[in-house]
Amino acid sequence: MVKVPDQLSLHWTNGGEFLIQANTQKRQKLQEDESSTAFEHVDAVAEGRQISVETVETKANSDVNRKRHGRGRGHSVSGRGRGSKTYDQARSQICPSTVTPSNGQLENSYNKDSRSKEHFRNDSRSSFEVYFLEEITSLRAKVAMLEEDLHKSRQDTSSYQNLCQQLEKELKELKDKEQQVNPKRTKVISDLLISVSKAERQEARMKVRQDSLRLGNVGVIRAGTVISETWEEGQALKDLNAHLRQLLETKEAVERQRKSLKKRQSDKGDGADAETGTQEEDILIQDEIYKSRLTSIKREEETILRERDRYELEKGRLIREMKRIRDEDGSRFNNFQVLNHRFALLNLLGKGGFSEVYKAYDLVEHRYVACKLHGLNAQWSEDKKQSYIRHAIREYNIHKTLVHRHIVRLWDIFEIDQNTFCTVLEYCSGKDLDAVLKATPVLPEREARIIIVQIFQGLVYLNKRTQKIIHYDLKPGNVLFDELGIAKVTDFGLSKIVEDDVGSQGMELTSQGAGTYWYLPPECFELSKIPLISSKVDVWSAGILFYQMLFGKRPFGHDQTQERILREDTIIKARKVEFPSRPSVSNEAKELIRRCLTYNQAERPDVLTIAQDPYLSYSKR
Numbered sequence: 001m002v003k004v005p006d007q008l009s010l011h012w013t014n015g016g017e018f019l020i021q022a023n024t025q026k027r028q029k030l031q032e033d034e035s036s037t038a039f040e041h042v043d044a045v046a047e048g049r050q051i052s053v054e055t056v057e058t059k060a061n062s063d064v065n066r067k068r069h070g071r072g073r074g075h076s077v078s079g080r081g082r083g084s085k086t087y088d089q090a091r092s093q094i095c096p097s098t099v100t101p102s103n104g105q106l107e108n109s110y111n112k113d114s115r116s117k118e119h120f121r122n123d124s125r126s127s128f129e130v131y132f133l134e135e136i137t138s139l140r141a142k143v144a145m146l147e148e149d150l151h152k153s154r155q156d157t158s159s160y161q162n163l164c165q166q167l168e169k170e171l172k173e174l175k176d177k178e179q180q181v182n183p184k185r186t187k188v189i190s191d192l193l194i195s196v197s198k199a200e201r202q203e204a205r206m207k208v209r210q211d212s213l214r215l216g217n218v219g220v221i222r223a224g225t226v227i228s229e230t231w232e233e234g235q236a237l238k239d240l241n242a243h244l245r246q247l248l249e250t251k252e253a254v255e256r257q258r259k260s261l262k263k264r265q266s267d268k269g270d271g272a273d274a275e276t277g278t279q280e281e282d283i284l285i286q287d288e289i290y291k292s293r294l295t296s297i298k299r300e301e302e303t304i305l306r307e308r309d310r311y312e313l314e315k316g317r318l319i320r321e322m323k324r325i326r327d328e329d330g331s332r333f334n335n336f337q338v339l340n341h342r343f344a345l346l347n348l349l350g351k352g353g354f355s356e357v358y359k360a361y362d363l364v365e366h367r368y369v370a371c372k373l374h375g376l377n378a379q380w381s382e383d384k385k386q387s388y389i390r391h392a393i394r395e396y397n398i399h400k401t402l403v404h405r406h407i408v409r410l411w412d413i414f415e416i417d418q419n420t421f422c423t424v425l426e427y428c429s430g431k432d433l434d435a436v437l438k439a440t441p442v443l444p445e446r447e448a449r450i451i452i453v454q455i456f457q458g459l460v461y462l463n464k465r466t467q468k469i470i471h472y473d474l475k476p477g478n479v480l481f482d483e484l485g486i487a488k489v490t491d492f493g494l495s496k497i498v499e500d501d502v503g504s505q506g507m508e509l510t511s512q513g514a515g516t517y518w519y520l521p522p523e524c525f526e527l528s529k530i531p532l533i534s535s536k537v538d539v540w541s542a543g544i545l546f547y548q549m550l551f552g553k554r555p556f557g558h559d560q561t562q563e564r565i566l567r568e569d570t571i572i573k574a575r576k577v578e579f580p581s582r583p584s585v586s587n588e589a590k591e592l593i594r595r596c597l598t599y600n601q602a603e604r605p606d607v608l609t610i611a612q613d614p615y616l617s618y619s620k621r
């Protein structure tokens with residue numbers, strides 16, 4: 001008996017099922033008849049073909065799948081489509097002749113119409129052949145397409161490789177070119193910067209000369225063999241002073257006249273005649289004239305005094321600028337050197353105790369920076385030099401880790417020679433707070449508030465790090481402004497890292513005596529034992545700063561020298577802060593200052609606590 005392959009029924013659903021059933025019934029019938037040779041042959045052929053169909057179909061499917069899962073190029077769809085179409089055609093050619101309403105009917109039809117069997121055999125055979133042929137053609141076409149694809153891909157790969165090589169070559173050429181152009185470009189930028197800086201130097205010197213005529217100049221006086229410098233007032237101040245003197249003389253003259261008028265009035269006594277009455281009225285009128293004159297003199301005096309104050313501020317600025325120019329002229333870095341092949345030094349910004357700060361241009365990052373040149377005195381002992389370097393490295397190590405909007409960034413540090421090294425800082429083109437307060441000693445509360453808020457934000461950052469930092473040297477000169485007016489705290493030369501194991505009272509102050517005394521709290525002046533300090537030092541300093549911005553002076557020892565503050569224990573006695581009646585300042589501001597200037601360190605809030613003060617917050621609650 002010939003076995004019908006299972007696949008047949010799998011593929012030929014619906015119509016095919018009928019066919020299988022028909023064949024099975026046929027076979028049963030033939031077995032019964034034992035005369036089945038012709039049909040068995042047909043069936044065997046049909047079965048054999050069907051197996052082949054299955055094999056081809058499976059292969060075609062796996063081709064399609066491979067295509068689908070593989071590169072997924074467009075041909076796979078059409079290939080499958082074509083195959084399926086052929087397959088469907090084959091089915092449709094086979095099925096109509098074999099499909100009958102029921103098995104019984106099929107048998108009947110088979111028995112009744114042997115011609116239809118023949119017809120079926122012939123139809124099946126030709127359908128399969130057609131199908132195979134079409135399938136083979138389709139597969140060949142697919143293979144051809146795949147080969148074509150492969151060929152194209154190979155071509156693509158090789159052209160991509162060529163392109164890649166070409167781009168690499170171009171990149172190298174560009175890099176080489178850039179390396180050639182770079183020094184030229186750097187030279188052009190440097191030359192431009194130098195020209196601008198030279199023009200600025202010239203302008204600065206010209207302005208100083210012009211202002212000197214108005215505001216004054218440094219003169220030299222000789223006393224025996226001793227030559228010393230003295231300040232000679234400029235014409236504008238001389239004129240103002242002369243005007244003031246003249247007003248004073250006039251005032252004295254009017255007052256003298258008024259006095260004698262009063263005397264005349266009292267000498268006359270209480271006369272009641274008509275003449276006396278007239279004279280008395282004359283005296284009253286005369287007195288009124290003198291009074292009016294005195295009032296106008298006072299007004300003029302006030303105007304001139306205001307003008308003189310303005311001139312004094314300008315004079316202060318002029319003196320600082322003269323000093324800066326003198327320092328620049330005397331500096332060994334004033335000749336536009338490029339440090340570390342990168343930082344083009346421009347003009348001197350200012351000179352500190354042991355350092356010169358230059359405006360510079362970073363030729364790599366293309367931005368302005370401030371180069372602080374720390375000079376070790378050649379006369380110093382090796383020990384002192386080493387201690388200074390240790391100190392500077394310590395400062396650098398603290399400062400370089402600080403990244404905050406209200407802290408000046410430290411970009412770099414390098415050695416220039418045996419006695420000099422340089423720290424590179426974020427450039428702040430605005431004035432420092434010290435210069436601001438010299439020009440405008442009293443700031444409007446609104447301006448002072450936003451400055452102190454920014455300072456506290458910087459301090460909060462220092463106290464939220466794992467390694468907390470006490471700045472220890474907060475003062476107007478250490479608050480800088482960038483061109484947008486953003487305040488930034490700088491100079492970490494005296495700052496302290498609060499170690500993890502420090503007790504609640506704070507850490508030991510090992511550098512007692514350093515710092516600027518107006519801004520330091522009472523605990524820093526403790527002499528009986530080593531003081532313990534914490535972030536509360538900065539809270540006190542910020543309180544002093546805020547007071548100074550609002551009232552134009554420091555609350556404790558404003559007019560005293562550092563030495564006198566120490567000698568007279570000024571800060572140790574600073575138990576309570578007093579506020580002047582003018583200018584008028586809000587109670588909230590005064591309360592914040594009181595909290596910052598709490599005498600007892602234990603009761604004074606620390607940075608994170610005081611930062612919660614509603615006055616330091618701008619959020620709408």
Ligand SMILES: Nc1ncnc2c1ncn2[C@@H]1O[C@H](COP(=O)(O)OP(=O)(O)OP(=O)(O)O)[C@@H](O)[C@H]1O
Pocket residue numbers: 349350351352353354355356357370372408425426427428429431432477478480490491
């Ligand atoms: N990052 C900066 N950007 C712009 N100007 C700066 C910068 N750092 C310092 N300056 C300016 O340079 C000048 C000198 O600064 P420096 O810090 O050396 O002086 P100081 O604080 O007066 O002195 P010392 O550090 O010895 O107390 C000051 O006028 C300061 O405003």
